[in-house]
Amino acid sequence: MPADRPGHSDRTRRTMHQGLSLASIRSRICLFFWLCLAALPASAQAAPGMPGMLEADSTPAREIMGLSHFVLLITGSIFAVVGGLLVYVIIRFRAREADAEHEPAQVYGSVQVELAWTVIPVLIVVVLFLTTARIIFAIQDAPEPASALDVTVIGHQFWWEFRYPKLGIVTANELHVPVGTPGKPFPTYLELLSADVDHSFWVPQLGGKTDLIPNHPNKMWIDPEKPGVYLGQCAQFCGVEHAKMLLRVYADTPEQFEAWVKNEQRPGAQDQAVEAGRHVFETQACMNCHTISGTAAKGTFGPDLTHMMSRATIAAGAADNTPENLNAWIKNPNDFKPGALMPVMQLSDEQVNELVAYLSTLH
Ligand code: HEC
Ligand SMILES: [Cu+2]
DSSP states (O other): OOTTOTTOOHHHHHHHHHHHHHHHHHHHHHHHHHHHHHHHHHHHSOOTTSOOTTOOOSHHHHHHHHHHHHHHHHHHHHHHHHHHHHHHHHHHTOOOGGGGGSOOOOOOOOHHHHHHHHHHHHHHHHHHHHHHHHHHHHHHTOOOOTTOEEEEEEEETTEEEEEETTTTEEEESEEEEEOOBTTBOOOEEEEEEESSSOEEEEOTTTOOOEEEBTTBOEEEEEOOOSOEEEEEEEOSOOSTTGGGOEEEEEEEOHHHHHHHHHHHHSOOOOOGGGHHHHHHHHHSTHHHHOBOTTSSOBOOSSOOOTTGGGOSEETTTTEEOOHHHHHHHHHOGGGTSTTOSSOOOOOOHHHHHHHHHHHTTOO
16 A cells, blocks of 8 residues: 555554554464474474483383473463463454543552462462472382392493493493383382583483482482383583483393393403404503403493493494494594594504404404
């Protein structure tokens, strides 16, 4: 509409202009909501290779999920009531031509209204607080059954060490725990420690986040019910490679778990055919940082490699455990994880090939 069209006062033109931009804002808000709605089903389903945040499969995770649904219900209702009233008021009491001359009724103070908007929110906060506290204590104070499995988890920059003190097993990055059977849960109690800085153990399907703090042991427990692999990751910024500090929890059937334990308890394989690689390992600095039981290598700065072939990934999930990746990792760990705390060892291609041949026998 031409701006200079006669018969339109300044005021009308201003209103029309505002109306136009309001309409475009409205359509943008609509678009945003539709996008959110469309994204919901996608985000509710765990993408492959991503931890599933909305698929609790262990008692602590399920309790936390129930709590968050409850909190969402209450806060969602508040949002609906407040938002609904706001929309109603905006439409019902919008500015009209006829209102231009007089101002709206002015209300000063109302004891009832002020009491209501003080007391009701306080009650809601108390309910939220008590429910949250109840769930936190129910999880934290759950008595540890005598049959429970104990694992010590030690966070390192940028990998996980798992120790099973009663079973004499040390492994890295891939935690194996047994599943319970209906009526016979088999929880795993984790003692969380750190070798350097703060880390956080987080496998969303199994439990809440718990920090690994130097000199301050923390505890948590999980009791997965379905066999399978649960993904997680370090949830506390611990240095440049924090994002590549991934976790895999294998929930094994009792038979699988027993077989895994048996295998892990054996000393490292000693295959004469790969003697050359073993020699390189034992005469280079590798042995100062890594342990391979049954050899001279007793270092603890890096992951225990005694049964490294029983793991699907290397470098805390940064790469699949294949001979090519092992080769590339030993040549230059920074290719996978810039800033990883394993040095470039300046070995010849032949030495690296021998090393990989040796490591590949460590089942
Ligand atoms: C200064 C200590 C140090 C030395 C020396 C060292 N490494 Fe490492 N290594 C590490 C650390 C730390 C990691 C874990 C890196 C990460 O995931 O962030 C690692 C990871 C590895 C891994 C992956 C293990 C897994 O399960 O994720 C392999 C294999 C490995 N090193 C082999 C070697 C070999 C072979 C040598 C000798 C040529 C060697 N390392 C020398 C510290 C060292
Ligand atoms: Cu970390």
